[in-house]
Amino acid sequence: MAVEGSGAVPRSIHALLTAGTFGGLTDGQLIERFVTREGEAAERAFAALMDQHGPMVLRVCRGVLRNEHDAEDAFQATFLILARKARSIQSRTSLAAWLFGVAYHVAVDARSSVVRRRLHESEAGRAKPQAMAEATADDDAPVVREELARLPARYREAVLLCSIEGLTQQQAAERLGLPLGTVQSRLARGRERLRSRLARRGLAPASALIWASAESARAAPPPALMESTLRGALRFADGKSAGMISAAVAELTQGGLRAMFLHKMRMVAGAVIASLAFATGAGVLARQAAAPGPGDEPAAAKEAPRSARKDSLDAAGARRLALGTLAQAAAIDALPRFSYRASYRFGRIDPTRGVAPTLDDLRRALNGPVPEMERQDYRIGFSWDEARVLMEMTPGKSRQDSSHRFWTRTEAWTRYESNDKSSGEFTRAAGSAKIWKSLPTMFDYSYLRVAPHQSWWGRSINNNNSQTMSPIPPEDVSWTSLGTETVGGETCDVLDSPLRSQRLWVGRDSGRLRAALGYELDYDVEAMRDFHRSEALRRIAGKNFATYREYADWAEGQASEDQMTQLQRAWREGPVKPGGKIVVGEYIVFDDYREIAPGVWLPFRETRAFPHAENKIFRSELRVEEVGIDRDLAGRFAELAPKEGDSVKDERFAATIDYKFSAKVGDDEIHERAEAEHASRLEAEELPKARAKKAFAAMVGKPAPALPDSSWIGGPPPDVAGRPYLLHFWSTWGDSCKEDLPRLKGLADRGAIILDMRPFSADAEFIEQDVRDQQFGHPAFLETNASRGVTEDRIGGYPAGVFPYYVFVDAQGRVAGHGLLSEILDKFGPALIAKPKAPESR
Secondary structure, eight states: OOOOOOOOOOOOHHHHHHSSOOTTOOHHHHHHHHHHOOHHHHHHHHHHHHHHHHHHHHHHHHHHOSSHHHHHHHHHHHHHHHHHHGGGOSOGGGHHHHHHHHHHHHHHHHHHHHHHHHHHHHHTTOOOOOSSOOOOOOTTHHHHHHHHHHSOHHHHHHHIIIIISOOOHHHHHHHHTOOHHHHHHHHHHHHHHHHHHHHHTTOOTHHHHHHTOHHHHTOOOOHHHHHHHHHHHHHHHTTSOOTTSOHHHHHHHHHHHHHHHHHHHHHHTTOOOGGGGSOOSSSOOOOOOOOOOTTOOOOOOOOOOOOOOOSOOOHHHHHHHHHHHHHHHTGGGGOSSEEEEEEEEEEESOTTOOSOOOHHHHHHHTTOOOOGGGOEEEEEEEEEOSSOEEEEEEESSSOOOEEEEEEOSSOEEEEEEOTTSSOEEEEEOSSHHHHHHHOSOOOSSGGGGSSOOEETTEESOOTTOOSSSOOSOGGGSOOEEEEEEEETTEEEEEEEETTTTEEEEEETTTOSEEEEEEEEEOBOTGGGTTGGGSHHHHHHHSSOOSSHHHHHHHHHHTOOHHHHHHHHHHHHTSOBOTTOOEEEEEEEEEEEEEEEETTEEEEEEEEEEEEETTTEEEEEEEEEEEEESOOOOHHHHHHHSOOTTOEEEEOSSSSOEEEEOOTTSOHHHHHHHHHHHHHHHHHHHHHHHHHHHHHHHHHTTSBOOOOOSSOEESSOOOOOTTOOEEEEEOOTTOHHHHHTHHHHHHHHHTTOOEEEEEOTTSOHHHHHHHHHHHOOSSOEEEOOTTTOOSSSSEETTEEOOOSSEEEEEOTTSBEEEEEOHHHHHHHHHHHHTOOOOOOOOO
16 A cells, blocks of 8 residues: 655544544444534544444455555545445445445455556566565455355344454444344344355355454554545545545545446436346345256246247337237236245356356356355245235245245235244334335246236336336337347247347247346446436426436435336436447246236246346246235235234334334334334434524624635635625535525525535535536535634534524624524515615715
């Protein structure tokens, strides 16, 4: 690691940590302090996060990168990314898992760069010896890291904190803000799952213990590395260039941020196809099963043949055939009752592959060998009747836990059970719509994802597009014939729709869907960076957004299903890179069709190949074991329902609460508890606001603090001598802050002076974009290290803590009032737009 540049060195991390106590604070509370506080408080919060997680991050980087300098570069880049992305981390209690993932991917990126550089040097005949001897890598460590990364987030978090970071179970519970029993249960399950997976891959359970040794994992990073990383992170979070870091660190940091940006773009567009192999979410288990073995081909399918056709298809014919084929796949929607149970086996074909696969690669993978240690399996089932829906996953030969989701129009439960049935817990959601929309992957039965479905509980669409191969209605797009190809010994018409990102192979003799490809075009993401300001988005959302971050927040949290479909279509109509390449996501072959009801046919066997985890190719096989159209789910619901004393996490009300189930406790009492918890949290949030308002009130009638001379974005501050002006304290992440912008623009157009006042945690790049977009005619002030007041929680000499909030300064330079915009305009509106008096003539 080379640390470049110079400048004032902040207080040492030891000094920052001993200057005050952060004992008992969770990761989420530390992040909150970092993004909302200023000065030493923010530095101490970030230093505490580095102290807690630095050893784990460095160990991950060292495990991937054998060179110590490269590992330290990846370490620095990981914490620089945390500093920039702290405000947007969705689950702030899972910081260890988040950092583990970032560190691992940054280190892998660094390793790829090193390999490319050495290959280039070798080809040029100028390869140089290593500057330092490379550390000897543990041969088992990469496998342990990979399996750890594949654990469900809630289990991985417990294992990381207790087995990697060396915390006691009580300390981990305090860090996560969870009951001790919950942490103990998750730790036990996570360790057991990790041990069983390592055993299947030929590693002794001791491998995990050696790699995860708390003593070695807690070895502190070098003090110089910690100091330089803290210094760079604070500057980077402040929107400045972290000038003291090396070019390699800067490249890794920008690469990591760029990867996150592209991932978010693709997620909003519904293009995350490659992650369909496993379910994620609050306790959804990673689904992996062994690939099919040789020599077990199904019996001949009972199919309805049609006459072979020799003619080629025009556009109208391709459209008719595509719509008819997808209508077959959606025919089960008409059944009042339906259920299936299937075995699912899954395995990795090529553990060394690292380049994006082609369609031919996926086709070859359907017959490729799968190492025994890679094979896993489980059983899945999905059922509905007129009033109930049930989705179950139970272990096969693999030692996995079970999950059961069951819901009606008014009730929604998820039940998790340990493999040995010794423990279980429940999550209760607010109705069927929420649990349905939250499912990251609905069907391992891929045939049920080929066409969109409409059922009484909802449509098969969610934000990451994994309940259906494409949410865009097939009748709303054009279809093209790509000629014919042979699949499974049958000549097939190949039909393609780029807007649906889907390709179909339809048998000419059988009339059945024989194969399907999910893909995306190689879009020019750089050309789409201004999509949040495009006319297409305005038509969909009814507005544009000042920043991409605002657009992404809206798309992920507020957009309706129809708007999500329109967004994905708008994205897919965007510019494509030259060359016509496609990025393949999954290729599925269907056979053994059987009629389960008059006119309703399903394939009872399907094989699938797809890239995942650094483009490694996986293969799965699903065999339907049972299909029914008359199953009554009432009995199964009674079996799955919580019993007296079962642990429940209730998410139905304003605040999520944990309790032990009791039939004697009604919803009214649970509601009251949730409301009390919600009120307690609100009170804690309101305390800083109350203090800030009291401080503002004390300033009324007194001379206003002078406007700072520096730290203005968009130009120097205007001359306000003898003129009234309005200070607008706001933060880019609050929706309520944005609601005032149209009225502020109107005031600015009428001559009012409006100055933005932004907190230290705001992003300078986004503020600069805001200044351009708002066109107020005046710059924005960003509180920084150099411009902070004497005390904390101040912006430009004013108390902070309330967003949005306004201060009106009159023409005499006195603080005349404070409050919300409506309150300011009611009291001072005419004075705000008053013109300055012309100087008297002599």
